[in-house]
Each structure stands twice: as C-alpha cells, then as structure tokens.
Amino acid sequence: MRIMFVMVKEDYIDPMNIELLSAIAKGQGHETFLNVLEHDTLLEEVHSIRPDVIAYSAKTGESNVMFRANRAIKASYKDSIFTVMGGPHPTFNYMRMQLYGERLTLPLTFSGPAMPRVVEDTYLDALVAGEGDEAWPSMLTALSTGSGLDDIPNVVTRTNRRADGSVSLKERNTALDDLPYLDRELVYSKTRLKEFGMRSLMAGRGCPFPCTYCFNAKYNAMYKGKGKMLNRYSVDRLLAEIEDMVRRHPTQFIKFYDDVFVFRSDDWLLEFADKYPRAVGLPFHCLVRSDLVRRDPEIVTYLKKAGIKSISMSIESGNPFIREQIFKRGMDAEDIRFAFDLCHREGINTFSNTILAVPVPVIPNPGDPEFELKAIELCAHLESYHKVNLGALRTEVNLNRPMDTKTRQALVERLEEVGLRRRALDYDIESIDINIKNKVVFGEFPELHPYPGTPVSQYTIDIGAFDGDFEKLHQNYQTDSPFTCFSPQEKLEQVNLSLLGLVLLVFPSWRNLVVNHLIKRRWTKVYFVMYYLAKAYLIGTKIYPMRYSAVHILRTIKESFVSELLKHSREEGEKFYQKRRGLSTPTSEVLGGPWQS
Amino acid sequence: MAELAGEYLAERLSSRQLLALLFVCECRRKKTLDTISFRDDLRPPAWMEFVDRFGARLSRLPEAERVYLIGSHLQSAEEVNLYSNEEISSLLSHHRELIATLLRALELDSRFA
Numbered sequence: 001m002r003i004m005f006v007m008v009k010e011d012y013i014d015p016m017n018i019e020l021l022s023a024i025a026k027g028q029g030h031e032t033f034l035n036v037l038e039h040d041t042l043l044e045e046v047h048s049i050r051p052d053v054i055a056y057s058a059k060t061g062e063s064n065v066m067f068r069a070n071r072a073i074k075a076s077y078k079d080s081i082f083t084v085m086g087g088p089h090p091t092f093n094y095m096r097m098q099l100y101g102e103r104l105t106l107p108l109t110f111s112g113p114a115m116p117r118v119v120e121d122t123y124l125d126a127l128v129a130g131e132g133d134e135a136w137p138s139m140l141t142a143l144s145t146g147s148g149l150d151d152i153p154n155v156v157t158r159t160n161r162r163a164d165g166s167v168s169l170k171e172r173n174t175a176l177d178d179l180p181y182l183d184r185e186l187v188y189s190k191t192r193l194k195e196f197g198m199r200s201l202m203a204g205r206g207c208p209f210p211c212t213y214c215f216n217a218k219y220n221a222m223y224k225g226k227g228k229m230l231n232r233y234s235v236d237r238l239l240a241e242i243e244d245m246v247r248r249h250p251t252q253f254i255k256f257y258d259d260v261f262v263f264r265s266d267d268w269l270l271e272f273a274d275k276y277p278r279a280v281g282l283p284f285h286c287l288v289r290s291d292l293v294r295r296d297p298e299i300v301t302y303l304k305k306a307g308i309k310s311i312s313m314s315i316e317s318g319n320p321f322i323r324e325q326i327f328k329r330g331m332d333a334e335d336i337r338f339a340f341d342l343c344h345r346e347g348i349n350t351f352s353n354t355i356l357a358v359p360v361p362v363i364p365n366p367g368d369p370e371f372e373l374k375a376i377e378l379c380a381h382l383e384s385y386h387k388v389n390l391g392a393l394r395t396e397v398n399l400n401r402p403m404d405t406k407t408r409q410a411l412v413e414r415l416e417e418v419g420l421r422r423r424a425l426d427y428d429i430e431s432i433d434i435n436i437k438n439k440v441v442f443g444e445f446p447e448l449h450p451y452p453g454t455p456v457s458q459y460t461i462d463i464g465a466f467d468g469d470f471e472k473l474h475q476n477y478q479t480d481s482p483f484t485c486f487s488p489q490e491k492l493e494q495v496n497l498s499l500l501g502l503v504l505l506v507f508p509s510w511r512n513l514v515v516n517h518l519i520k521r522r523w524t525k526v527y528f529v530m531y532y533l534a535k536a537y538l539i540g541t542k543i544y545p546m547r548y549s550a551v552h553i554l555r556t557i558k559e560s561f562v563s564e565l566l567k568h569s570r571e572e573g574e575k576f577y578q579k580r581r582g583l584s585t586p587t588s589e590v591l592g593g594p595w596q597s
Numbered sequence: 598m599a600e601l602a603g604e605y606l607a608e609r610l611s612s613r614q615l616l617a618l619l620f621v622c623e624c625r626r627k628k629t630l631d632t633i634s635f636r637d638d639l640r641p642p643a644w645m646e647f648v649d650r651f652g653a654r655l656s657r658l659p660e661a662e663r664v665y666l667i668g669s670h671l672q673s674a675e676e677v678n679l680y681s682n683e684e685i686s687s688l689l690s691h692h693r694e695l696i697a698t699l700l701r702a703l704e705l706d707s708r709f710a
Contacts, residue, residue, distance in 0.1 A: 208669040210662070225605070225680045229672055263673035264626070292674060294650065295623070324657055330666040332653045387659035418657075 001030045001144050004051035006069060008062045009038035010191045013257065014200040017057040017087060017132070019182035024136055027180050030144075034186050042069055043076065053143060056124075057087035057132065060452060067122050074100055074123040082125050082143060086132030088215060091222075092453045094127045094156045095165040096120055102158040107165035115453050116470060127156040130222065133179065134170045172227035176204065177237040181244055188249065192559065197252030197546040199245055203272075204232030207259035209289070210328045211316075212455040213355070213448070216259065230263070235271040239279040246280065252546040253309070254284040261286035265298035273302040283309035285351075285544065290315075290339035291331035300342050310349040310441070310543045313339055318434030319427045321419025322358050325386045326459060333434070340438040349441040349542045354501070356428040357447035357481040357494040359465035363415045363422045366408040372397070375411060378420075385462070388418055424490050425497075429515050432501050436508045442538040445501035446477030447494055493519040499531040506534050532564055606686060607671075607679040612655070612663035613709055617699035618685075619667055620647050621692045622675035635698045644702070652708035 003025050005018045022032040035045050046054070054073060056066045063085075070083050083100070090097060096116070098104035100123045126149060128135050135154035142149050150160035153170040173179075182201065188194035206229045210217045220229060233241075245251060262269050276284075286303070290313045293299050303311070315336055317323045323331070343350050361381060364374035379397050382388040393414050397403075403411070421427055435443050450457030452470050460466040465483040473482055478498045480491045496519040504511055518527075536557065540546075548556065610618070624630040624643065633641050655663045671677040678684050689696065703709045 208672040210665045210669065228678060230676070260673070264675075266626075266676075291654070295670075295674060320657075324654075328662060328666075330654055330658075330669070334653060388657070 001052040001140065002033065002049060003030050003053045003055060003140075004033040004035055004046065004049055005055050005057075005186070006035045006037065006042070006066065007057075008036075008065050010036060010193065012193070012196060012198065013255070014182070014184065014193060015057070015187060016182055016200065016202060016257070018055075019184055019187055020133055020179065021055065021057070021086075021136055022183035022186045023180040024133060025140060026183060028137060028140055030140060032183070032186055034190050036190055037065065037069060040190070043072060046073055046077070046081070051081060053140075054081055054083045056083075056085040058085055058089040059087060060089045060093070063089040063093075063120075067120065071121075071123045083123070084126045084128065084139070085122065085124050086128035086135075090127040090156075091129045092215065092218065093120070094129045094167060097122050097124070097127055099123075099127070099156075099158045099161075100125050102161075104161075107163060116468070125157070128154050129156060129167045130154045130169045130219075131173055134173055169223065169226060172206075172223055172229070172231065174228050174231050176231055176233045181241045184245065184249060194249070195552065197250060197548070198255055198544050199249065199251050199253075200255045200257045201238075201241070201245075202258050203238055203256055203261060204230065204258055206230040209260075209330065212326065212328050212459070213316075213451070214259075215451075215454065217455070218453060232268060235268060235275055238272075239275055242280050246282070251282060253544050254280070254282050255544070256284060256286035258287065260292070261288055262299055262303070263292055264296045265302055269299065269302045273306040276306045281307065283307055283545070285310045285312065287312035287314075288339075289313065289331065291335040293339035293342060294335045297338075297342055300339075300346055300348070304346045304348060308348055309545065310351055311343055312351045312353070313343075314353040315431070315434060315438075315440075315443075316353065316355050317358065317427070318354070318431035319360075319419055319421070322360060322427060325388070325419070326358060326360065326456065327355070328455075336434065337438060340440065344439055350439075351442045351543050352435060352440045353444050353446070354431045354435060355448050356431060356445050356498050356501075357483065357486065357491075358427060359448075359460055359463060359483045359485045360424070360427055361420060361463075362424060362426075363412055363420050365422070366405070366412055371408060372403060375403075375408075378415070381463075382418065390414060390418075424486060425493055425519075428494060428497050432497065432504060432511070432515070435501070436504060436511060440505055442535075442543050443502055443505055445498040447479075447481050447498055449473055449477050449482060489520075492522065492524070495524055496521070496527055499524065499527040502534045502538075503527075503530050506538070528564075532561060535564075536560065605680050606682040607668065610664075610685075612660055612667055613700055613703040614696070615664060615667040615671065616651060616655075616703060616709065617696045618677075618688060618692075619651075619671055619675065620644065620699060621688070621695060622671065622677060623647065626675060630695075633695065635702070640702070644699070648703070648706060648708070652706070656708040 005022060007015055007018060018034070025032050033045075033049050033051060035042055054070070056070070058066050066085065073081060073083065096104070096106055096118060097120045104119050106117055106119065126139075128139075131154065135152055138152045139149060139155060142152065149155050149157050153168045156167055184199075207216045208220065208229055223229070242254065284307065286308065288299060288311060293313070313336075316327050316329055320333065323329045340350055361378050364371050364378065368374065375397050379390055379394060383390065383394070391414070393411055397411065421430070432445070448456070450460050450466050450470070450473070457466070460483060461468050465485040467484070478495060481494055486494065497515075500514050500518060504514055607615070621630070624633055629643060633643065635641070655666065658666065668679055672679055677688070
C-alpha cells in the first residue's frame with residue numbers, strides 16, 4: 001500500500017511518531033510519503049501520489065488544522081482513501097470525534113476534567129487511542145488484506161464504537177528493542193531537519209508523576225494494570241540506533257526527548273555512561289527531575305561521565321503554593337536548589353521551564369473594610385478545595401466578630417506561610433526570582449493555558465477563572481492570558497515578564513528595573529526582539545551548541561525569527577494558515593476544537 | 598487521582614505505609630538495608646535524612662496526593678510495580694519487622710499526621 005503521513009509544520013525536533021510508524025510500515029513492505037501542510041500543496045500531492053492510506057498524529061490544537069485537511073481530502077476522494085488519526089488528541093478525545101459516515105451521540109457517561117462536550121466532525125475513517133505503534137501493524141495488515149479493523153485493540157471505528165465510550169487497549173509495549181529504527185529519511189527528504197545538526201530520540205517511555213498540566217496522570221489511569229509503566233530500550237539497542245543515525249545523517253548534538261530520561265543511577269545508567277562516550281561521543285541534552293537528583297545525586301555524576309552538555313529540570317513555579325497545591329509537582333525549593341547547584345558545579349548548563357500567570361487567590365489587604373468577608377471566602381476555599389490546614393487561626397476568621405489589627409496580621413502571615421501572596425504579579429516575580437537565584441542558564445516562561453482534559457484546566461474552571469471555551473485559546477503561551485481573574489494591566493505585565501524573564505537570566509542585575517518599571521510599559525514588541533536575541537544566544541551557545549557555516553547561521557536566524565514571530569502573533573499565525581493551499585477554509589491555531597452549543 | 602482506589606493491594610496502603618516501603622526499597626537499592634538499626638531508640642541517619650526530605654514535600658499535601666506522589670517514586674526510582682499484588686505482598690512480608698518499626702516512627706512525626 002501507499003501511505004501518506006500529514007503533519008502541520010516543521011519544527012527543530014524530529015517527529016518521532018511519524019518516523020516510527022513509517023519505519024513499521026516499510027518493514028511490512030509498504031511505501032510511505034510525507035506531506036507538510038506548512039509548505040506542501042496537499043491536494044496536488046494526494047492527486048499525484050494516490051495514497052491508499054492517509055495518517056495523522058495529532059496533538060490538541062493542531063488537530064483542527066488536520067480535520068480541515070482531512071475534510072478536503074474526503075470531499076474529493078471519499079472511500080477511495082482510508083484516513084486515520086492517532087496521537088494525544090484522539091487518545092483523550094476519541095469519544096467525541098465523529099467519523100466519516102457516522103452520526104455520533106456523546107455517551108452519557110462521558111465526562112472528565114474540563115472536557116468539552118462537543119462533537120468534532122473529523123471525516124476520519126478510524127482513530128487510534130493510546131500506543132499507536134501497537135495497533136499500526138495489525139491495522140495495515142487488515143487494510144491490505146481487506147479484513148476488518150473492529151477487533152484490533154486501540155482502534156475505534158464507526159462499527160466498533162462502544163456505547164459507554166470505552167475502548168479496548170492492548171497492554172503497554174515492554175519490548176521496545178523490537179521496534180525498528182526511526183525512518184528519518186522520510187522527514188529529512190522534505191524538511192530543514194536534514195541540515196540541522198541536532199537529532200532527537202527517546203530512550204524509553206512513561207512517567208509516573210501526577211503534574212496537573214500534563215497528560216501522563218490521565219494516560220496512566222487509562223493503562224492502569226496494563227503492564228509496566230516505565231519501559232526503556234536496552235543501552236546496546238539505543239546506541240546501535242544512534243550510531244546508525246550518525247552514519248546516515250550529519251549529527252552534532254543529541255536531544256533525548258523522554259519526559260524523564262533517568263529516574264535513578266541504576267545499572268542502565270552506569271552502562272550508558274560507560275558505553276555512550278565510546279560509541280557516540282557527541283554532546284547531549286536530557287530532562288530529569290530535581291527531586292530525583294536530590295534523592296540520587298549520582299544521576300548527575302553518570303550523566304556527566306557520559307558527556308552531557310545541558311540538562312532540563314523544570315521548576316514550573318517559584319511559589320510553593322502553586323508548585324505543590326496547583327501543579328502537584330511534589331518537590332520543594334531545596335530539591336531545586338540542590339539539583340541546580342550540583343549541575344553548575346559539574347559544568348552542566350541548565351534549562352528550566354517556569355509557568356507564569358497562574359490563577360491563584362491573593363491575600364486581602366489588612367486595611368480593606370471587607371477584609372473579614374474576603375478572608376472567610378479565602379479560608380473556606382483553601383480548606384475545602386486544597387485541603388489546607390489553617391490550624392487555630394481558622395477559628396479567628398468569623399464574620400460575627402471583627403478582627404483586630406493583630407489578628408488580621410497574624411492571618412496574613414499564616415496565609416503567606418501557605419504560599420499565598422498579596423498581588424497576582426507577586427507569584428510571577430517569585431518564579432523569575434527562583435530562576436535567577438538558582439542561576440538557571442536558559443529558561444522559558446510561558447503563561448498557563450488550559451489544555452482540555454487536564455486537572456489544572458478543571459481547577460481554573462472550578463474557581464471561575466476560565467469559562468471552558470477552548471476555542472479562544474492561542475497555541476502560543478506568551479500572549480494575553482485567557483483567565484478572567486486578571487486585569488488588562490496584569491495581562492500586559494505577564495506577557496512582558498514572560499519575554500523579559502529570559503533576558504534577566506542573561507542580565508540578572510536588571511531585575512529591579514524590569515519588575516518595577518519595564519514590565520508596565522507597552523513595549524512588548526521591543527521585548528520580543530530582546531527575548532529572541534537572548535534565546536538565540538543561549539540556545540546556540542549554551543544549550544544546543546553546534547557549528548555551522550555563516551550562510552547556514554543566517555538562514556537559521558531568519559527561519560527561527562519568522563517561526564517565533566508566527567508563534568507570538570495571533571494575527572500573523574492566522575494569515576500564515578490562510579495561505580495554505582488545499583485547505584478549503586481558513587484555519588486558526590486553537591486548542592480543543594470548536595466550541596458549539 | 599480517585600482512580601487509585603480499590604482493586605490493588607498498593608491502593609489499600611496508607612501514605613505512611615507506602616513511605617516506609619519506599620525507604621526500604623531505597624535502602625535495598627543502595628545496599629544499605631543491613632546497616633539500618635533502630636535499637637536503643639536510635640534513629641539511623643539515613644532514615645532522618647529520608648523523612649526530612651519527604652516531610653518537606655508531603656506535609657502540606659492531603660492523604661490522596663501523598664499516596665500518589667510516593668507511588669510515583671516507588672514506580673520510577675525503585676521500579677516497583679504497584680499493580681502487582683504479588684510483588685507488593687512479597688515486599689511487605691519480607692520486610693515486615695522493619696516496616697512496622699518505621700510506621701511507629703512515622704506515627705509520632707507530626708509532618709506525616
């Protein structure tokens with residue numbers, strides 16, 4: 001069969017999902033092709049290639065663009081091309097994705113944190129939930145032999161859809177060594193990744209931690225009891241693929257893209273540290289958690305021995321209330337201090353993500369005439385929603401008994417101990433400060449945007465900060481916050497801080513100038529240029545350092561600047577997608593799909 | 598996080614029981630289990646360091662979230678399969694005395710109340 005994969009746009013990270021599925025398909029004797037909507041003409045390519053199968057792997061947000069592409073294909077080719085989508089979006093939304101020729105009614109039992117009860121009209125023939133590479137070979141066999149797909153685990157069709165909205169899932173794949181090497185040729189033949197010196201791959205799968213902004217907790221609940229949660233390639237198998245990749249493609253740097261690369265200094269890490277320098281010897285980057293590094297500092301020792309150049313350790317918030325109560329990170333400031341300090345002493349450049357603009361209650365002003373009323377509401381919320389124990393002070397919060405100055409002050413201090421602050425922006429400044437204090441080399445400071453289905457989205461709806469309309473969200477996380485609890489001035493300052501936060505990592509002495517003055521100005525475009533320059537400098541010299549010709553550097557600067565500009569401007573992003581030929585209607589980058597009543 | 602309730606043995610353990618189990622697994626991994634002794638009311642330094650570390654992380658969390666977080670560490674750093682009743686049962690019975698001692702220590706510690 002002829003199989004065409006469709007992706008929305010290029011990035012600097014390998015689309016490993018497509019590369020793996022293509023490799024599996026080629027292993028079965030099929031031909032594979034790639035269409036990149038960003039620069040290819042979809043319908044012309046479909047017409048010339050005449051694929052039997054068109055396959056998408058979608059994250060929420062880009063799924064909308066793919067639905068439009070698929071509707072255009074199905075309008076012309078109907079049943080002569082089979083179309084299928086896997087990836088995170090169908091994994092968590094298959095129950096509301098209407099297939100080609102289907103009249104879907106949402107199951108009564110369908111619910112979940114912040115899930116839109118809206119049908120998405122996809123025109124797809126099938127969906128794959130969970131591990132797509134598990135279902136893919138059986139699916140291709142069934143399609144090529146003309147047998148049915150209905151009995152294949154993970155696959156949802158219009159004839160096997162269950163009334164209760166559940167799906168049968170195959171056990172997790174624990175034998176990763178049996179997978180083929182990624183088919184990078186498919187992607188490199190049509191994208192700039194061929195010229196890029198950094199290659200991405202994963203050493204394993206799975207993460208057990210419950211961070212509320214991530215899909216893993218929900219994913220693990222789906223796969224509960226279905227095999228080992230954490231699975232890795234053997235060191236020899238992993239290195240063999242890297243060696244093969246380096247032989248075929250010019251490679252200067254390796255990025256391990258695992259959610260968490262290592263959890264402890266086990267035999268696997270010791271073997272990796274011993275063999276990687278000899279077998280590959282290229283600088284690399286990976287992600288670990290600060291609390292795991294503190295539990296087991298030898299993780300860093302062995303990564304250093306292996307030749308690590310830079311490391312990601314997400315902080316997510318400098319404020320303990322946000323980190324513990326809202327994001328459920330399960331790590332404290334000492335974990336973060338210890339891990340960053342250790343990496344600096346070992347000469348490893350650090351990269352951290354920190355989320356700004358998180359809706360959190362603020363402490364009422366002790367001089368406010370409505371202090372008691374506001375304090376009562378706040379304490380009730382902390383106790384009922386977050387299960388915070390306020391101790392004896394709780395009895396002092398009573399509307400019938402006005403508080404004296406001393407009691408008000410004591411309550412304010414207790415709330416500060418819990419982690420609450422007096423202004424919304426104080427939380428963000430605290431987050432910038434922890435990055436400066438820990439000498440983070442490169443950091444991103446996105447604003448919180450609620451993804452459908454995540455616990456943190458449900459939290460923002462529960463407290464009334466978000467109305468659940470995912471349609472209005474932009475994919476870029478450095479635009480105005482979608483939360484109603486922030487004033488326009490606060491939103492401006494959040495955007496400015498998300499850009500200038502990185503600049504402060506280069507020039508920490510500007511901290512007071514930035515937080516007291518610059519973030520209040522409407523100079524966001526200037527700050528964007530400063531952000532871009534700081535990012536280009538730090539990424540190019542500290543995090544993923546590589547050597548290029550002058551021509552290549554100029555081209556990369558131009559491409560990356562345009563890419564950043566598109567990401568940062570809703571207007572520019574929409575113009576960009578309207579230019580895409582083959583799509584019958586204009587598209588926008590939004591999260592979660594159209595919001596219909 | 599409500600999904601962690603019901604059919605598996607690990608889901609019926611309290612956060613204190615899981616924390617004790619985590620300490621045992623950590624010592625087993627570091628091959629220091631034989632050096633852990635609570636005789637004469639002494640507290641082994643490894644245990645003191647362990648409870649300090651987790652006390653800071655857990656003291657402000659409700660029980661269900663403590664259970665989830667400790668479970669995450671057991672499944673990752675200690676490679677324990679929480680969904681294998683056989684494995685959990687074997688660990689609990691093999692280290693029954695030490696776990697009972699650790700539980701008594703945790704019950705007296707207000708951070709894990």
